[in-house]
Amino acid sequence: MVWSWIPGNLGLIGQLTRQNAYIGIVSAVVGLVIAVPLGIASARWRWLYPPVLSAANVIYALPSLALFVALIDYTGLSDITVIIPLTLFSLVVILPNVVDGLRSVPDDVRQAATAMGFGPLRRLVQVELPLAAPVIIAGTRVATVSSISLVSVGQLIGVGGLGYLFTDGLDRDFPTEIYVGLILIIVLALACDLLLVLARRLLTPWQRGGPDGDAAAAGLTSPAVRAEPPPRAAPAALHGSTP
Amino acid sequence: MAAFRGATFAEGIAVIIFEYVTKRYPGGTLAVDDLSLEVPDGKIMILVGPSGCGKTTTLRMVNRLVEPTGGRILLDGRDVAQAHPVALRRGIGYVVQQTGLFPHRTVEDNIATVPLLNGWRRATARARARELMDLVGLDGALARRYPQQLSGGQQQRVGVARALAADPPVLLMDEPFSAVDPIIRSSLQDELIRLQAGLRKTVVLVTHDVEEAIKVGDLVAVYRPGGHLAQVGTPERLLAFPADDYVEAFIGFDRGIRRLSFFPAGGLDLGLEAVLGEQDTVAEAMQVAKSVGQPWVLVIDPERKPLGWAATAQLELLPGERALSGVPLTGYGHTFRPGADSLRAALDATVLSRTGQAIGVDEEGRVLGVTSFDRLRTAIRAAEEAEAEEAEAEEAEAEEAEAGAGPVPGETRA
Numbered sequence: 001m002v003w004s005w006i007p008g009n010l011g012l013i014g015q016l017t018r019q020n021a022y023i024g025i026v027s028a029v030v031g032l033v034i035a036v037p038l039g040i041a042s043a044r045w046r047w048l049y050p051p052v053l054s055a056a057n058v059i060y061a062l063p064s065l066a067l068f069v070a071l072i073d074y075t076g077l078s079d080i081t082v083i084i085p086l087t088l089f090s091l092v093v094i095l096p097n098v099v100d101g102l103r104s105v106p107d108d109v110r111q112a113a114t115a116m117g118f119g120p121l122r123r124l125v126q127v128e129l130p131l132a133a134p135v136i137i138a139g140t141r142v143a144t145v146s147s148i149s150l151v152s153v154g155q156l157i158g159v160g161g162l163g164y165l166f167t168d169g170l171d172r173d174f175p176t177e178i179y180v181g182l183i184l185i186i187v188l189a190l191a192c193d194l195l196l197v198l199a200r201r202l203l204t205p206w207q208r209g210g211p212d213g214d215a216a217a218a219g220l221t222s223p224a225v226r227a228e229p230p231p232r233a234a235p236a237a238l239h240g241s242t243p
Numbered sequence: 244m245a246a247f248r249g250a251t252f253a254e255g256i257a258v259i260i261f262e263y264v265t266k267r268y269p270g271g272t273l274a275v276d277d278l279s280l281e282v283p284d285g286k287i288m289i290l291v292g293p294s295g296c297g298k299t300t301t302l303r304m305v306n307r308l309v310e311p312t313g314g315r316i317l318l319d320g321r322d323v324a325q326a327h328p329v330a331l332r333r334g335i336g337y338v339v340q341q342t343g344l345f346p347h348r349t350v351e352d353n354i355a356t357v358p359l360l361n362g363w364r365r366a367t368a369r370a371r372a373r374e375l376m377d378l379v380g381l382d383g384a385l386a387r388r389y390p391q392q393l394s395g396g397q398q399q400r401v402g403v404a405r406a407l408a409a410d411p412p413v414l415l416m417d418e419p420f421s422a423v424d425p426i427i428r429s430s431l432q433d434e435l436i437r438l439q440a441g442l443r444k445t446v447v448l449v450t451h452d453v454e455e456a457i458k459v460g461d462l463v464a465v466y467r468p469g470g471h472l473a474q475v476g477t478p479e480r481l482l483a484f485p486a487d488d489y490v491e492a493f494i495g496f497d498r499g500i501r502r503l504s505f506f507p508a509g510g511l512d513l514g515l516e517a518v519l520g521e522q523d524t525v526a527e528a529m530q531v532a533k534s535v536g537q538p539w540v541l542v543i544d545p546e547r548k549p550l551g552w553a554a555t556a557q558l559e560l561l562p563g564e565r566a567l568s569g570v571p572l573t574g575y576g577h578t579f580r581p582g583a584d585s586l587r588a589a590l591d592a593t594v595l596s597r598t599g600q601a602i603g604v605d606e607e608g609r610v611l612g613v614t615s616f617d618r619l620r621t622a623i624r625a626a627e628e629a630e631a632e633e634a635e636a637e638e639a640e641a642e643e644a645e646a647g648a649g650p651v652p653g654e655t656r657a
Contacts, residue, residue, distance in 0.1 A: 106341070108340075108341040108343040109343055109345060109346070111308065111339070111343060112337065112343025112344070112345075114308060114332070115306055115308055115335075115339075116333070116337065116356050116360065116405075117329045117330070117331075117332035117333035117360055118329075119329050122360075127345060131347055206347045206389040206391070
């Protein structure tokens with residue numbers, strides 16, 4: 001580890017970090033923005049979900065390098081060329097969570113909402129999406145972290161954020177660069193994850209301290225008065241085990 | 244059919260009318276079959292029956308959560324099928340067993356749901372929510388809690404408060420108290436009766452619990468499997484005159500005792516022959532016991548409060564001049580109040596009493612007299628005769644009304 005390399009290259013490191021963050025976050029956000037309406041449609045029209053899920057899995061199975069190469073003809077060696085595949089990967093990760101989150105909304109709650117006089121759109125926005133939010137955010141966390149680390153693969157076409165430090169470090173046989181790239185990617189991913197955890201806390205105040213998609217998210221209620229947060233649910237609850 | 248007379252109420256305007264309503268599901272299952280029923284204004288109509296008999300389907304057709312495949316439902320004279328479902332539902336309170344509370348909204352925001360949907364300002368809606376919390380007996384400190392932090396009974400109260408928030412004239416309740424334990428259930432039932440006395444909503448309540456139906460209902464509609472009505476009538480009428488073996492079996496075999504709840508104990512003739520003061524002597528007590536021909540006398544204090552029973556078997560062993568204040572007495576168990584209690588309470592006190600006699604007291608606890616099984620028998624027979632006469636009169640009246648008004652939707656082909 002050559003520490004002196006770092007102060008001398010702060011400008012480069014900063015620029016690469018920004019690019020990495022930009023590409024990773026934009027991919028996750030666009031993935032989320034597409035996954036939500038697609039998930040709503042898939043939850044609403046059940047026949048739609050199996051083909052959508054299969055298509056998504058096929059996309060997920062594609063090697064990212066093949067996608068980059070295929071896209072170069074259309075979008076060139078730009079950020080977009082990396083963002084499009086990463087967006088697709090994020091979409092594939094988030095979509096099932098949107099569907100499972102919406103399906104985990106308890107029937108009695110959905111029916112009560114209808115019986116209170118919520119129209120379909122209002123019920124979706126004010127009842128179903130908020131209740132699905134913890135599960136959707138859980139998926140978004142996974143998508144964000146993996147997008148940020150996958151950006152480095154883009155270095156194969158020259159747009160790789162901190163991935164540049166890996167190839168450059170290898171070429172020059174200079175491990176310091178590689179370590180710095182690795183640590184910064186991890187830090188970046190953890191920082192984004194932390195932001196999403198905070199966002200979930202703010203957006204879902206009824207779930208005090210519970211993990212994503214826990215019993216409270218599924219609307220399970222206990223007849224006993226609870227002074228403490230509901231017990232932690234198994235990770236299976238992430239996939240919307242409807243009672 | 245005479246059994247259905249109870250469905251047409253002379254007083255009050257019927258606000259919910261089912262006319263030949265049928266619901267057949269796409270698979271061919273017949274949930275409700277040609278149902279005609281009137282729910283009178285301001286009354287509690289209980290739909291009771293075994294599971295799968297169509298009672299919940301009936302309820303859910305009122306606010307169009309389920310659409311009938313035949314017939315129509317009139318709410319305040321208007322066909323609900325013509326109403327916009329969302330507008331219709333905002334005018335109908337709805338309470339379900341699993342509460343259906345929104346886990347992501349605080350108690351006050353849950354209660355304020357319909358006012359907020361109707362465009363009230365948040366502060367106004369929350370103020371209304373606080374009023375309702377007070378009305379249903381919820382501590383205002385719970386307003387900012389989330390539903391899952393409340394007990395089952397409290398959640399159910401929130402459910403009722405939410406249904407009442409926009410002051411709808413009609414309340415639909417689907418097994419509202421089934422998920423809570425029996426003690427909480429009983430207190431919620433009492434609460435509903437208390438609320439209803441002030442609110443006078445038209446309530447349709449679905450339950451599978453006959454006790455609940457008889458306790459809470461002004462009218463009870465008994466379903467039989469297959470979506471048919473077996474009988475509609477007041478709880479008293481169902482207990483006294485079940486339409487057929489099915490209703491009788493469904494109501495339970497202790498209906499003879501349960502219907503006594505509807506007869507006031509005031510009609511009971513109470514005896515004072517074997518009641519003595521504590522200053523009276525053992526010899527006097529023995530003489531009284533002999534003359535009335537029973538082995539017990541009741542001893543009371545100067546304020547006429549009961550002290551206990553003196554048994555002749557013990558009095559025999561004591562000197563005749565001793566005052567009754569100095570003899571061992573047997574406890575008198577629980578008393579009843581002829582002015583307030585039913586014949587069922589009087590019977591219960593009598594059965595539990597070691598002497599086979601129960602003490603009727605006034606509101607100050609002063610002895611009015613004692614029962615006996617013979618006296619109870621006489622009172623029950625008199626109450627039954629009065630009821631039968633009343634039933635005949637009502638029937639004659641209904642027939643007259645029918646002759647004038649044409650077909651009555653309360654009739655049904657069972």
